[in-house]
Amino acid sequence: LWVCIGITAMAQITLRFNPDKGSKYEYQMEMIQKINQTIMGQKMDMDQTMAFTYNMDVIERTATETTIEFEYKEVVYNLASSMINMKYDSKSNAEPANEMDGMMAKIFGSLLNKKFSAVLALDGSVKSVSGMDAIIDDMMKAVGGGNDMMAQQLSKQMTQQFSDEAMKASFEQSFKIYPGKAIKAGDSWNVVQKTGAGTLNMDINTTYSLKSADSNTAYADVQSTISGMGGQLTGTQQGTIEFDLKSGLPMTSKVNQKASGKISANGMEIPMEIDSQVNVTVKKIN
Numbered sequence: 001l002w003v004c005i006g007i008t009a010m011a012q013i014t015l016r017f018n019p020d021k022g023s024k025y026e027y028q029m030e031m032i033q034k035i036n037q038t039i040m041g042q043k044m045d046m047d048q049t050m051a052f053t054y055n056m057d058v059i060e061r062t063a064t065e066t067t068i069e070f071e072y073k074e075v076v077y078n079l080a081s082s083m084i085n086m087k088y089d090s091k092s093n094a095e096p097a098n099e100m101d102g103m104m105a106k107i108f109g110s111l112l113n114k115k116f117s118a119v120l121a122l123d124g125s126v127k128s129v130s131g132m133d134a135i136i137d138d139m140m141k142a143v144g145g146g147n148d149m150m151a152q153q154l155s156k157q158m159t160q161q162f163s164d165e166a167m168k169a170s171f172e173q174s175f176k177i178y179p180g181k182a183i184k185a186g187d188s189w190n191v192v193q194k195t196g197a198g199t200l201n202m203d204i205n206t207t208y209s210l211k212s213a214d215s216n217t218a219y220a221d222v223q224s225t226i227s228g229m230g231g232q233l234t235g236t237q238q239g240t241i242e243f244d245l246k247s248g249l250p251m252t253s254k255v256n257q258k259a260s261g262k263i264s265a266n267g268m269e270i271p272m273e274i275d276s277q278v279n280v281t282v283k284k285i286n
Contacts, residue, residue: 011184013184014181015179016124017066017124019056020058023284025058025283026055026282026285027070028052032276033046035047035048036273037271038270044082052075064122065120065121070115070118072111075108075111076088076090077104087104090109110138117131118130118167124175130164133163170195172195174250176191177191178191184210187209202226204237207222216245217244218243219242220243226257234259237256244282247284251282251283253281255277257277257278259273260273
């Protein structure tokens, strides 16, 4: 009996956001989307890829929270449809192929080597993000600023995607994933997240199930329901995640999201289907 109790206790693990002060990581988030939509009776399909690579520097630790400094190191953005084609890759030295590519190069190129900070709790929730306002200002300066309609639209889009609040929601999707209690193989836990900003908000209700663990890594399955844009878009998400037991970080996460519905824009209802593959990798570099 005592042997059985000992084995059961040893099988339990604790997962939490727990990187050491002074440690450094490379963090990459990649989203590959296929968007099928119908506008005024015409199909307008889009393929979109976004990938952001950051250096993560753990600069402060307390008993309840961790301060991380993030630095943009690489950016990839591709958008292709029947009406538009834009590409940017910070690793490429090729000249922009057209005016739109040149605009993307100015916008996303201005991100490189810029830094901002985030404060995360033990459960991975993001308590605050700071420094994005200055980065947005630099992005606007890169495209010339101005008060014309295009500049105003770009400013609105960049504020939606890169504001402190938008980045807070984005990082919570990667890090607010912990059970808040000791668990063992077969246990499940639930996390509710809000992602996006403004009209692009999404509620994601996720159940994580611990499949197994060894001395270094815990392996879990991911199942979610998704509701967005005031319930106009609904869907599911499923995938896998591998946790580093010492730091608690999600070293590999792969999930597929499928959502569909109708959204309202400019007085029109637009039927839409979105298929997204979201990949997160974290590598220790110090």
